[in-house]
Ligand SMILES: C[C@H](O)CC(=O)C(=O)O
């Protein structure tokens with residue numbers, strides 16, 4: 292299987308959840324954690340993209356260029372990415388974003404209107420940006436039409452083209468059909484962006500990868516418009532379990548959710564959506580009832596709770612073997628576990 296590249300959109304699609312009020316300080320904190328976790332592209336800005344801060348889409352209290360500068364100031368290896376919807380943002384806005392530190396752009400249009408992105412994609416390429424074509428509301432067109440529009444974006448010079456399930460309306464079979472057709476007929480990589488309205492964001496992302504997509508989106512704790520995006524933390528766990536090659540570190544991605552994003556959300560009165568305790572039990576393959584005992588053992592022996600659960604899963608521990616939790620924690624503390 293080809294390497295998967297992860298785009299995290301907590302600080303852009305997730306902005307919808309906080310009415311576009313991520314401050315430059317919030318952005319710096321979360322972007323740094325995402326970069327350290329190994330995420331490839333970090334998308335930032337107003338939920339509706341460059342110059343989305345209007346009466347129509349909701350004003351942000353922060354200057355867009357300050358937000359971009361804040362991310363660019365802390366990100367060392369990921370691409371600092373902005374969204375540009377032609378008609379809301381312009382080529383001039385993109386130039387300013389580049390001066391502030393943006394290194395990649397996603398040019399987004401309705402799925403049947405790729406034509407309006409021609410000027411913007413070509414201009415972005417001239418600016419030296421990693422340029423992604425982003426076909427929104429992909430459920431509203433059949434696979435053939437999505438392909439025609441994606442081909443236009445490819446011909447304008449896009450580096451990647453995305454099938455975007457903006458409404459969270461697609462079923463895994465729809466994803467398989469659309470991504471397979473794109474994969475068979477395009478020379479550039481294919482991406483997939485999902486929303487969880489039908490509870491299918493992870494299943495659809497898996498279907499996309501199986502059909503040949505290599506760029507997959509997520510957001511920490513699933514923060515995003517509607518039911519939210521595919522949770523990046525869960526995505527990393529699932530991709531690890533599938534044995535896929537990608538650049539992200541599971542613990543650091545989870546920590547980005549709990550230690551960087553959660554306090555920022557709390558300060559705005561919003562609670563993160565993913566239950567990371569449940570995630571790590573599923574990842575380890577242990578009973579969720581082990582959690583309480585493992586948490587106590589973690590505190591007692593000063594070892595990472597996740598290491599305990601993963602080791603118990605490796606040993607195939609089942610209910611009735613709770614005494615093993617202390618033993619495993621003790622062994623980890625003494626470096627006896629490889
Ligand atoms: C403007 C939208 O929020 C872009 C997006 O993330 C989607 O269509 O989904």
Ligand SMILES: [Mn+2]
Nearest residue numbers: 304457484516
């Ligand atoms: Mn979205």
